[in-house]
Amino acid sequence: MLVGRHDTITVPNIKLTSSARYCSVFPSINIKGSIRHLQLRPRELDDYRQRCEAVLRRYFKRMQWLLNGSRLIFSTLIHKRVLILVDTSGSMEPYIEFLKKELATLVWEQFYPNRIEFNFVQFNDDYQIWRDNLVLPNEDNCHEAIAWISTLKANGNTCSERVLKFAFEFHHSTQPIDGIYYISDGKPDHSTSYLLEQVRLMNTIQSNTTDTKRISINTISFCCQDIDANQFLKQLAHENNGRYHRSTNNSREIHLFMHRLQQDKTYDLELDENLLPELDGDDIKRLLKEIVKARLYLKQAITFRSLYNQQDSTIKSSATTNGQQQQQDECILIGPARVPMTEAWFNRKSTNLYT
Numbered sequence: 001m002l003v004g005r006h007d008t009i010t011v012p013n014i015k016l017t018s019s020a021r022y023c024s025v026f027p028s029i030n031i032k033g034s035i036r037h038l039q040l041r042p043r044e045l046d047d048y049r050q051r052c053e054a055v056l057r058r059y060f061k062r063m064q065w066l067l068n069g070s071r072l073i074f075s076t077l078i079h080k081r082v083l084i085l086v087d088t089s090g091s092m093e094p095y096i097e098f099l100k101k102e103l104a105t106l107v108w109e110q111f112y113p114n115r116i117e118f119n120f121v122q123f124n125d126d127y128q129i130w131r132d133n134l135v136l137p138n139e140d141n142c143h144e145a146i147a148w149i150s151t152l153k154a155n156g157n158t159c160s161e162r163v164l165k166f167a168f169e170f171h172h173s174t175q176p177i178d179g180i181y182y183i184s185d186g187k188p189d190h191s192t193s194y195l196l197e198q199v200r201l202m203n204t205i206q207s208n209t210t211d212t213k214r215i216s217i218n219t220i221s222f223c224c225q226d227i228d229a230n231q232f233l234k235q236l237a238h239e240n241n242g243r244y245h246r247s248t249n250n251s252r253e254i255h256l257f258m259h260r261l262q263q264d265k266t267y268d269l270e271l272d273e274n275l276l277p278e279l280d281g282d283d284i285k286r287l288l289k290e291i292v293k294a295r296l297y298l299k300q301a302i303t304f305r306s307l308y309n310q311q312d313s314t315i316k317s318s319a320t321t322n323g324q325q326q327q328q329d330e331c332i333l334i335g336p337a338r339v340p341m342t343e344a345w346f347n348r349k350s351t352n353l354y355t
Contacts, residue, residue, distance in 0.1 A: 040304065042305070042308050045301055045304060045305055045308070046305070048301055049298060049301040049302070049305070052294055052297050052298045052301065053298065055294055056291065056294045056295065056298065059287060059290055059291045059294060060258065060261075060262045060291070062287060063258055063284070063287055063288070063291070064255075064258070066283055066284055066287065067251060067254060067255060067258070067284070069105060069109050070102065070105045070106040070109040070110055071109075071110075072247070072248065072251055073102045073105075073106075073220075073222075073247040073248075074102070074106055074110075074181070074183070074220050074245065074247065075218070075220065075243060075245035075281055075282075075283055076110070076283060077106075077110050077111075077114070077116060077179075077181065078179075079116070079177075079178035079179030079216065080114075080115070080116055080117065080178055081116075081117045081118075081134055081175075081176065081177045081178045081179075082116060082117070082118050082119075082134075082177060082178065082179050082180070082181055083118075083119055083121060083134075083167050083170060083171075083177050083179075083180050083181070084103075084118060084119070084120045084121070084181045084183065085121050085123060085163050085164070085167060085180060085181065085182045085183065086099070086103070086120060086121065086122045086123070086152070086183050087122075087123060087124075087158060087182075087183055087184035087185060087186075087222070088122045088123065088124045088152050088153065088154050088155070088156075089123075089124045089125075089154065089155070089156055089157055089158040090124070090154055090155050090156055090157070091154075091158075091185055091186055092154040092185050092222075093154035093155070094223075095185065095222065095223045096152060096153065096154040098223075099152070099183075099222060100149050100150060100152055102247075103146075103149045104146045104149060104150075107137075107142050107145055107146055107149075108142065111137040111142065111145075112137045112139075112142050114137075115136075115137055116137055117134040117135065117136055117137065118134060118135065118137065118145075119131050119133065119134050119135060120145065120148065120149070121163060121166065121167070122152055123158070123159050123160070123162070123163035124154070124155055124156035124157060124158065124159065125155075125156035125157050125159060126159060126162070127159060127162060127163040127166055129166075129170075130145065130148050132174070133174065133175050134175055134177070157189050158184070158186070158187070158188050158189050159188075159189060160182075160184070160188030160189065160190065160195055161188065161189075161190055161195055161198055164180075164182070164195075164198075164199060164202065164217075165198075165202060167180050167215075168202045168203065168215065171215055177215065178215075178216065179215065179216040179217075179218055179242070180215055180216070180217045180218065180242075181218045181219075181220065182217060182218070182219045182220065182233075182236070183219075183220045183222050184219070184220075184221070184222060184224075184233065185221070185222045185223055185224045185229075186224055186226055186229040187226070187228065187229045187232055188232075192228075192232040192235075195232075195236075196232075196235060196236060196239065199217070199236065199239070199240065200239065203215055203217070203240050213241070214240060214241055215240070215241075216240065216241040216242045217236060217237055217240035217241070217242040218237055218242040218243050218244075218245070219233040219234070219236050219237040219242065219243075219244050219245070220233075220245050220246075220247060221233050221244070221245070221246040221247060222247050223247065224246070230246065230280070237282075243281075243282040243283065244280075244281060244282050245281035245282065245283065245284075246278070246280045246281050248278045250278050253278075254278060254279065261291070261295075266299075267295045267296070267298050267299040267302070268299075271288075271292070
């Protein structure tokens, strides 16, 4: 494998140039901040393709895991001591039964098997905590938590500032926690910019404590279609060392699309724009970005292998015509120094047979 510079070069023989603006066409690697194009020999290209396919299979397996059960609704809880803040304001009334069912699933699927200590706080006009302290996820506590969840009713306003302030006081004065999980379907009663500023002030490292980092605030957009509200929840999480997740009840279409994406061996299938808002959570979005990248690399590998096959056939045909015996040239390089092309040419060639 050879490494070529990332700039405009003259291609031998035909004396044409390959501009850096077509760099997405060619295999490349980042070396100390500098993009270098790769020139791959056939065996290296085959090995590279096999490794990419193995990585892609693992990505899809991980995506299926993320899109199942309580992880589809609440994401993966990664902290071991958590306070769950549940919005039960009037706007949650259409979804309250669905929310209660999913919270029960969360208890048994994530708290119980992963030994996550937890407590619940519901909030509307005011807030109400379930227990005075975090509880261990044993069977008795899990059953009692679900019994309490079943009593939730939606009414009133959304006192986001007060419940977040209580969560920080709980951490500093009652019992330390690793993460806050804020579940809501929309905006708070206050201005979103005001609330974000108040949280910045509250989520500071106290000089009189042994805390060395701020509390992670993770937000779950529950059945929310409001773009501004979702943007607020995303910002609240990202400014406080947390992750944003958008729940969906459109799982059937998402699973079908992921299945089609996994079965597409030409790597030409594009993302469904209608499903992208449903895949807006940080975990899923990050993994989807890696899947798209791996598919692009595989598409490049297939195209360059096809080019080598064509070039090899030409060489053999020429050797036969001249009556000469030439052995296969394993030193033929596939890369920007040998193959001039534009992005349109690449896209057209990438539809060749999966060889």
